[in-house]
Amino acid sequence: MPTPPSHPFTFTRKQSASNKTPRQINRNLVFNLIRTRQPISRADLARVSGLQRSTISLIVEDLIRERWVLEGSTGRLPRGRRPTFLELNHQRAVIALDIHPAQTTVAVTDLGGRIVAQNVVVLPADPNKAIVPIIAAIKKLMANHSDRSFDGIGISLPGRADPEMQKLVFAPNVHWPVLSIKSKIQRATGLRVEMDNVANACALSEVWFGDSDGVNDLVVVNVSEGIGTGIFSNGRLLRGANGMAGEFGHVEMEHDGRLCGCGGRGCWETVASNTAGLRYYQEMSGHGAPNFATLVKMAQADDRNAIASLEKMSLYLGRGLRMIASALAPSEIVIVGDITSAWHMFGPKVEAELKRNAISRPPRLRPSFEGNTARLRSAVALVMNQGVDLNQRN
Ligand SMILES: [Zn+2]
Numbered sequence: 001m002p003t004p005p006s007h008p009f010t011f012t013r014k015q016s017a018s019n020k021t022p023r024q025i026n027r028n029l030v031f032n033l034i035r036t037r038q039p040i041s042r043a044d045l046a047r048v049s050g051l052q053r054s055t056i057s058l059i060v061e062d063l064i065r066e067r068w069v070l071e072g073s074t075g076r077l078p079r080g081r082r083p084t085f086l087e088l089n090h091q092r093a094v095i096a097l098d099i100h101p102a103q104t105t106v107a108v109t110d111l112g113g114r115i116v117a118q119n120v121v122v123l124p125a126d127p128n129k130a131i132v133p134i135i136a137a138i139k140k141l142m143a144n145h146s147d148r149s150f151d152g153i154g155i156s157l158p159g160r161a162d163p164e165m166q167k168l169v170f171a172p173n174v175h176w177p178v179l180s181i182k183s184k185i186q187r188a189t190g191l192r193v194e195m196d197n198v199a200n201a202c203a204l205s206e207v208w209f210g211d212s213d214g215v216n217d218l219v220v221v222n223v224s225e226g227i228g229t230g231i232f233s234n235g236r237l238l239r240g241a242n243g244m245a246g247e248f249g250h251v252e253m254e255h256d257g258r259l260c261g262c263g264g265r266g267c268w269e270t271v272a273s274n275t276a277g278l279r280y281y282q283e284m285s286g287h288g289a290p291n292f293a294t295l296v297k298m299a300q301a302d303d304r305n306a307i308a309s310l311e312k313m314s315l316y317l318g319r320g321l322r323m324i325a326s327a328l329a330p331s332e333i334v335i336v337g338d339i340t341s342a343w344h345m346f347g348p349k350v351e352a353e354l355k356r357n358a359i360s361r362p363p364r365l366r367p368s369f370e371g372n373t374a375r376l377r378s379a380v381a382l383v384m385n386q387g388v389d390l391n392q393r394n
Contacts, residue, residue, distance in 0.1 A: 203230030318353025
């Protein structure tokens with residue numbers, strides 16, 4: 001019996017059932033199998049995918065002709081047969097941007113989402129000048145890797161972009177004209193730019209890169225300066241009117257609580273984000289921590305106040321997840337953010353709170369496998385998700 005198709009196949013089928021041909025579906029399946037299992041022979045592709053050997057040969061020819069895939073090393077089998085192994089074309093690359101209010105990470109990655117090089121750009125205080133160092137960093141990385149050809153630029157945003165209007169409708173923590181960067185970067189580099197909310201992009205990435213195998217209902221919770229969620233429901237991203245679905249971070253958790261960037265009070269992100277964790281530490285110790293990543297390291301080094309402040313944050317994080325579990329009943333919740341680097345310490349606290357008084361079976365809770373690079377890889381998923389489809393020219 002053939003091995004069941006891997007997840008990207010399922011994703012493609014469900015995402016675009018209306019406009020994809022079986023040939024395109026198989027093509028995505030084969031591409032992702034090569035990506036995850038490279039180097040791999042045609043015979044193994046047929047065995048793993050359950051597709052006919054002749055179908056595999058045709059698809060592989062296409063992928064090689066279009067330069068997605070290369071024929072690499074030659075294997076050696078008993079009795080002298082020598083299969084050729086296939087791998088992704090490592091000459092091709094993607095630029096990934098992870099945007100935060102005060103800094104932006106710019107990276108070069110290969111088609112499989114592996115990070116080849118990265119730079120952190122500290123943004124200037126004048127919001128109108130933020131775009132200048134970002135474009136400079138992109139151009140510098142492209143120049144340093146001029147032996148590669150770039151397929152596009154993916155941008156993960158801490159806000160919501162209206163997919164119809166192509167404008168940013170909600171980004172309470174970013175105070176510079178972030179939306180204008182798409183056209184500016186496009187003009188400066190000549191590359192295609194794909195942009196989406198970071199939590200949506202991470203949900204897409206979990207499915208595109210196959211980490212949530214066979215899952216059709218998952219929620220990604222991105223815990224950063226604020227909290228954003230990306231909802232993958234019934235096999236597709238849930239966007240809602242104006243692309244605003246998933247703003248659980250701005251549901252009131254504490255009546256008359258702290259003022260939030262959105263103008264409301266006591267929103268979930270005012271009590272469970274990295275910003276909240278840093279504030280708890282300030283309140284408990286009487287002095288601040290330099291940044292959230294450092295606070296997590298301090299907790300790992302047994303700093304009592306750091307541990308207590310992150311435990312408090314975890315409690316509120318779990319409380320909000322309970323709301324998500326009740327609202328959407330996902331089979332899995334994936335956490336993205338710096339807190340995942342100390343998940344062994346704080347994950348159990350979050351999970352205990354998620355499971356408290358659950359009305360149905362609680363979802364599986366796990367940190368993103370990529371840890372701190374999840375947001376960069378999500379930007380790659382944005383480009384790849386369009387790219388492989390758009391390059392189907394027949
Ligand atoms: Zn709010």
